[in-house]
Amino acid sequence: MTALAVENRRVLVRLVIGAVAMFGFGFLLVPFYEKICEVTGINNLLKPDVVANTQVDASREVLVLFDANVHDMPWTFRPLQRSVSVHPGELQTIAYEITNTRDVPVTGQAVPSYGPQRAGQFFLKMECFCFTQQTLAPGESRTMPVAFVLDPTLPVDVEAITVSYTFFEVAGRRVQAASTGAGSDS
Amino acid sequence: MAAVIPERLQEHHHGAHTGLMRWITTTNHKDIGTMYLIFSFVMFLAGGVMALTLRAELFQPGLQVVQPELFNQLTTLHGLVMVFGAIMPAFVGFANWMIPLMIGASDMAFARMNNWSFWLLPPAAILLIGSFFVPGGATAAGWTLYPPLSVQMGMGMDLAIFAVHIMGVSSIMGAINIVVTILNMRAPGMTMMKMPLFCWTWLITAYLLIAVMPVLAGAVTMLLTDRHFGTSFFNAAGGGDPVLYQHIFWFFGHPEVYIMILPAFGIVSQIIPTFARKPLFGYASMVYATSSIAILSFIVWAHHMFTTGMPAAGQLFFMYATMLIAVPTGVKVFNWVATMWRGSMTFETPMLFAVGFIFVFTMGGFTGLICAIAPVDIQIHDTYYVVAHFHYVLVAGSLFALFAGAYYWLPKWTGHMPDERIGKLHFWCSIVFFNVTFFPMHFLGLAGMPRRVPDYALQFADFNALATIGAFGFGLSQLIFLWAVIKCVRGGEKAAARSWESAEGLEWTVPSPAPHHTFEEAPVVR
Numbered sequence: 001m002t003a004l005a006v007e008n009r010r011v012l013v014r015l016v017i018g019a020v021a022m023f024g025f026g027f028l029l030v031p032f033y034e035k036i037c038e039v040t041g042i043n044n045l046l047k048p049d050v051v052a053n054t055q056v057d058a059s060r061e062v063l064v065l066f067d068a069n070v071h072d073m074p075w076t077f078r079p080l081q082r083s084v085s086v087h088p089g090e091l092q093t094i095a096y097e098i099t100n101t102r103d104v105p106v107t108g109q110a111v112p113s114y115g116p117q118r119a120g121q122f123f124l125k126m127e128c129f130c131f132t133q134q135t136l137a138p139g140e141s142r143t144m145p146v147a148f149v150l151d152p153t154l155p156v157d158v159e160a161i162t163v164s165y166t167f168f169e170v171a172g173r174r175v176q177a178a179s180t181g182a183g184s185d186s
Numbered sequence: 187m188a189a190v191i192p193e194r195l196q197e198h199h200h201g202a203h204t205g206l207m208r209w210i211t212t213t214n215h216k217d218i219g220t221m222y223l224i225f226s227f228v229m230f231l232a233g234g235v236m237a238l239t240l241r242a243e244l245f246q247p248g249l250q251v252v253q254p255e256l257f258n259q260l261t262t263l264h265g266l267v268m269v270f271g272a273i274m275p276a277f278v279g280f281a282n283w284m285i286p287l288m289i290g291a292s293d294m295a296f297a298r299m300n301n302w303s304f305w306l307l308p309p310a311a312i313l314l315i316g317s318f319f320v321p322g323g324a325t326a327a328g329w330t331l332y333p334p335l336s337v338q339m340g341m342g343m344d345l346a347i348f349a350v351h352i353m354g355v356s357s358i359m360g361a362i363n364i365v366v367t368i369l370n371m372r373a374p375g376m377t378m379m380k381m382p383l384f385c386w387t388w389l390i391t392a393y394l395l396i397a398v399m400p401v402l403a404g405a406v407t408m409l410l411t412d413r414h415f416g417t418s419f420f421n422a423a424g425g426g427d428p429v430l431y432q433h434i435f436w437f438f439g440h441p442e443v444y445i446m447i448l449p450a451f452g453i454v455s456q457i458i459p460t461f462a463r464k465p466l467f468g469y470a471s472m473v474y475a476t477s478s479i480a481i482l483s484f485i486v487w488a489h490h491m492f493t494t495g496m497p498a499a500g501q502l503f504f505m506y507a508t509m510l511i512a513v514p515t516g517v518k519v520f521n522w523v524a525t526m527w528r529g530s531m532t533f534e535t536p537m538l539f540a541v542g543f544i545f546v547f548t549m550g551g552f553t554g555l556i557c558a559i560a561p562v563d564i565q566i567h568d569t570y571y572v573v574a575h576f577h578y579v580l581v582a583g584s585l586f587a588l589f590a591g592a593y594y595w596l597p598k599w600t601g602h603m604p605d606e607r608i609g610k611l612h613f614w615c616s617i618v619f620f621n622v623t624f625f626p627m628h629f630l631g632l633a634g635m636p637r638r639v640p641d642y643a644l645q646f647a648d649f650n651a652l653a654t655i656g657a658f659g660f661g662l663s664q665l666i667f668l669w670a671v672i673k674c675v676r677g678g679e680k681a682a683a684r685s686w687e688s689a690e691g692l693e694w695t696v697p698s699p700a701p702h703h704t705f706e707e708a709p710v711v712r
């Protein structure tokens with residue numbers, strides 16, 4: 001090989017190493033992102049909220065409505081009460097019930113969403129089944145509490161909040177089935 | 187005998203195969219450059235047909251031409267085909283043809299790898315276009331392939347992921363080749379700071395490609411494993427987060443938009459001095475501006491994500507960082523204007539496209555700045571305003587620069603001068619219809635029309651009809667380009683070695699058309 005070819009190969013090897021390292025860097029962004037979210041407290045779906053202000057605002061009442069959905073799963077899932085009226089700052093506990101109707105154990109994860117969306121950050125959960133994955137034996141039924149406080153800084157124009165949980169199946173997600181489902185009803 | 191045969195083989199290297207095999211096996215940078223250019227033009231037409239189908243549907247409110255499912259597939263594939271199939275390979279084609287000629291090298295550093303990087307592209311294109319015909323159709327998640335949609339789509343999505351992988355490998359190989367060629371193969375005396383600006387911008391672009399294409403490959407690999415192997419990178423139910431995908435994608439995505447514009451800056455920086463008959467104003471500042479754009483492009487990605495619920499500090503950081511990028515970009519625009527200032531300018535077709543580029547690209551830069559203002563962007567994000575912004579920078583930016591470069595170097599490629607009358611017709615049709623198509627989109631976006639919708643509220647009807655008329659005019663105008671090129675290949679006024687009066691650079695010292703082998707003996711640059 002000529003000197004030039006050797007030199008070319010040397011730079012080639014370096015650049016290939018660079019490209020491979022950047023492929024790794026892409027995956028490194030995952031823990032990095034999770035760490036940032038954890039440190040800054042953005043998007044902590046799986047941890048109880050901290051309540052700083054425990055002053056109960058008795059002058060206001062907010063209606064909290066509960067909703068339950070399962071995403072392509074063999075479970076029945078429902079809130080034991082449809083709604084409660086609470087004062088901001090007051091601790092409330094309600095309960096949901098899930099039943100596994102399939103004859104195999106199934107693991108699911110609940111993800112909350114809120115209407116109006118901006119109310120989410122004021123709905124502080126002390127305890128929630130959505131903090132962990134739930135595994136249900138065949139036919140098992142489970143009653144699970146949600147303990148929450150509404151942050152008293154909730155904007156006054158919010159008079160009602162809908163809290164909606166959706167259960168997704170975790171292990172062995174059936175992507176193909178989900179996708180054909182999405183295709184046929186679209 | 188034995189001593190003679192290898193030598194004869196060597197000599198007839200390119201003559202060893204004829205017909206199709208010559209093109210499949212070629213390692214000649216000019217052949218490969220030509221194939222890249224033809225490939226990208228074919229993809230440009232394919233993406234254009236998709237765009238015209240979209241515009242036909244949007245001509246009137248209601249659904250007339252395509253159903254929403256197909257509309258979304260077409261939107262997605264239009265984006266993917268134009269970005270990865272048309273614009274990027276076209277610039278690689280220019281790099282292959284021109285960089286060895288500009289720096290006085292006989293070929294690219296790794297000629298065999300060069301052949302592979304090209305021949306990866308057609309299979310990728312077949313995967314992409316073929317995905318329309320699989321059950322469920324092509325992916326409809328938008329060219330950004332955001333989850334959760336992209337995790338749910340049918341097998342068209344898998345084909346798109348593989349296509350992105352293949353095109354990514356192709357770009358990385360091409361980029362490595364360009365870096366090594368520029369760093370190691372320059373003729374004696376061709377110092378880095380004497381290099382034509384096109385080589386500089388491509389060198390920096392190639393580094394960007396090597397840095398970010400692997401990140402995109404990682405992102406789509408994660409999509410693939412989320413889809414089929416039970417991982418939950420982006421699946422909220424399994425503890426993942428769809429917003430994470432957006433961060434990874436745009437970490438690639440914003441440098442990617444500069445990958446598509448920096449070589450365009452390079453082409454324009456070659457053309458303006460030629461037709462202003464003055465050396466480029468502020469050569470060194472151009473090099474530094476290009477480098478700072480490239481570096482800054484890594485810290486602005488979240489300006490695509492102002493509406494994802496970032497903390498205010500994050501929004502402010504990305505807003506100011508984005509605005510900072512406009513400074514080196516502005517330096518470039520001022521340098522081009524200063525180059526033209528008091529020059530003895532003539533307006534042949536390449537110059538028309540270059541000046542048109544400066545004018546219209548700058549408008550796109552300004553709308554970019556408006557998108558960069560976080561509180562404003564929350565209103566206009568995902569509306570037609572953004573569509574207008576990026577078509578001003580990509581069509582009137584990258585594409586016009588490609589046309590400018592094509593008209594500029596066609597004499598070197600074909601040995602004939604392009605027909606000025608046809609070229610000028612192409613330019614004026616393109617710039618007028620371009621603005622008819624995309625200018626109204628600013629108003630549509632400000633009035634709140636969302637992007638990627640097949641149907642819309644009645645008050646948007648007039649501007650949409652206008653945009654559709656413009657789009658068909660623009661699309662048909664591109665056939666004029668095809669005509670100009672075919673005519674130029676077939677014949678026309680013979681081009682001199684220095685085809686344009688005051689064109690500078692080594693590429694103009696070899697005959698036109700450039701012979702199959704050039705600079706076997708390295709020239710000496712003083």
Ligand code: HEM
Binds near residue numbers: 568584
């Ligand atoms: C002065 C320079 C620029 C600034 C400040 C800028 C800023 C922005 C911002 C803030 C957005 C996000 C808008 C939104 O989604 O709400 C955006 C989108 C975009 N920009 Fe630029 N930009 C600039 C130049 C460019 C260039 C040179 C290109 C490409 C050649 C480009 C291509 C794009 C594309 C493709 C999108 C849309 C991506 C998508 O959502 O599909 N921009 N730009």
Ligand SMILES: [Cu+2]
Binds near residue numbers: 439487
């Ligand atoms: Cu960007």
